Amino acid sequence: xxxxxxxxxxxxxxxxxxxxxxxxxxxxxxxxxxxxxxxxxxxxxxxxxxxxxxxxxxxxxxxxxxxxxxxxxxxxxxxxxxxxxxxxxxxxxxxxxxxxxxxxxxxxxxxxxx
Amino acid sequence: xxxxxxxxxxxxxxxxxxxxxxxxxxxxxxxxxxxxxxxxxxxxxxxxxxxxxxxxxxxxxxxxxxxxxxxxxxxxxxxxxxxxxxxxxxxxxxxxxxxxxxxxxxxxxx
Numbered sequence: 001x002x003x004x005x006x007x008x009x010x011x012x013x014x015x016x017x018x019x020x021x022x023x024x025x026x027x028x029x030x031x032x033x034x035x036x037x038x039x040x041x042x043x044x045x046x047x048x049x050x051x052x053x054x055x056x057x058x059x060x061x062x063x064x065x066x067x068x069x070x071x072x073x074x075x076x077x078x079x080x081x082x083x084x085x086x087x088x089x090x091x092x093x094x095x096x097x098x099x100x101x102x103x104x105x106x107x108x109x110x111x112x113x114x
Numbered sequence: 115x116x117x118x119x120x121x122x123x124x125x126x127x128x129x130x131x132x133x134x135x136x137x138x139x140x141x142x143x144x145x146x147x148x149x150x151x152x153x154x155x156x157x158x159x160x161x162x163x164x165x166x167x168x169x170x171x172x173x174x175x176x177x178x179x180x181x182x183x184x185x186x187x188x189x190x191x192x193x194x195x196x197x198x199x200x201x202x203x204x205x206x207x208x209x210x211x212x213x214x215x216x217x218x219x220x221x222x223x224x
Contacts, residue, residue, distance in 0.1 A: 004157070033212075042118070042203050042214030043158070056211060091157050101146050101207060105157030 002026065004106035006092050012112045018080040021109045025073070025094030031055075032069055033103060034077050035091040043091055049075065050097075082113045117141045118206050120215035128223050133191040135218050137204035140185065144206035144213075149178060149189045152201045152217070161202070162189070194222045 005024040013019050025032050030051050035043035046065065048056040051072035060067070064083070069075040079086055089110050093103040119138045127133045135149075145166040150158035164171040164178045164187065171178050177190045191198055201217045 040216065042120075042205070042216050043212075044214070045212060048211070093157070101148070101163060102160055103212070105150075105159065107155065107157050 004092055004094055004104055006090075006106040006109055008109055009107065010110045010112075012114065013082055014114050015084055016081040018078065019082055019111060020076050020078045021090050021092075021111075023075045023077070023092030023106060025075070025092070026104055028096065029094035029104070030072070030097035031095045031100055032075050033093040033095075034067055034075070035093065035105075037089045037091055037108070039088070046077070079111075082111075084113050087111055087113045116216075117144075118204060118213045118215040120202075120204060120218050122218050123216070124219040124221070126221045126223060127194045129196055130193045133189075133194045133198065133220055133222070135189040135191075135202050135204075135220065137187045137189075137215050138185060139187075139206050139213075141206070141208065141213075142185070143208045146207040147178070147180060147187050148205045148207065148212075149176075150203045150205060150214075151198075152203065158203055191220075194220075196222050196224050198222050 032049045034046045037043040046060045047067045049069040052069045067077045089108040091108045092106045095103045148163040149161040151161045152158040162176045164180050180187045199222050201219045203217045204215045205212045
């Protein structure tokens with residue numbers, strides 16, 4: 001079974017630039033999550049999708065972050081404009097409907113904002 | 115306000131001995147707890163979980179203990195192996211929203 005795929009793996013940008021991350025969840029997984037993991041901290045949930053609807057985006061900084069999940073499969077997370085404090089690893093995870101307690105994580109995208 | 119805390123940032127254990135990783139939480143509404151293991155440059159992988167209706171769950175070398183009155187859970191690894199060297203995150207869930215701890219880096223010495 002293929003795991004959660006994310007790209008790019010690494011990205012370096014300057015502050016005020018824009019960046020987008022892509023996630024392809026495990027086939028058939030209805031729920032998709034984006035987490036932000038700052039160095040030395042645990043992952044923090046940014047947004048949770050159930051199919052293509054948003055379940056929870058309470059911790060998403062909506063003035064600069066946006067996310068979408070087209071057709072309930074792939075998802076993109078965008079930051080525009082980026083700030084220095086956005087430097088982190090962005091993790092995508094997915095889970096099966098009815099088993100949301102078990103999440104499968106992708107390898108993450110490491111973002112460095114200079 | 116950190117609702118899930120792992121107060122030991124690192125732990126070193128001799129191969130073959132027991133590793134005990136601890137986690138404390140503050141929100142009594144959490145009803146499901148998980149441990150994830152993370153190797154460098156990889157995403158966290160699910161290790162073991164426990165529901166709040168239990169106080170112990172075992173899977174091979176890994177056992178998770180839950181003390182609800184103390185709001186404390188621990189992960190025991192027996193015997194520890196060099197391949198267990200990784201960062202371990204505990205996570206607490208209420209209505210499917212995960213709150214992660216800051217992680218404990220375990221190093222198993224050969």
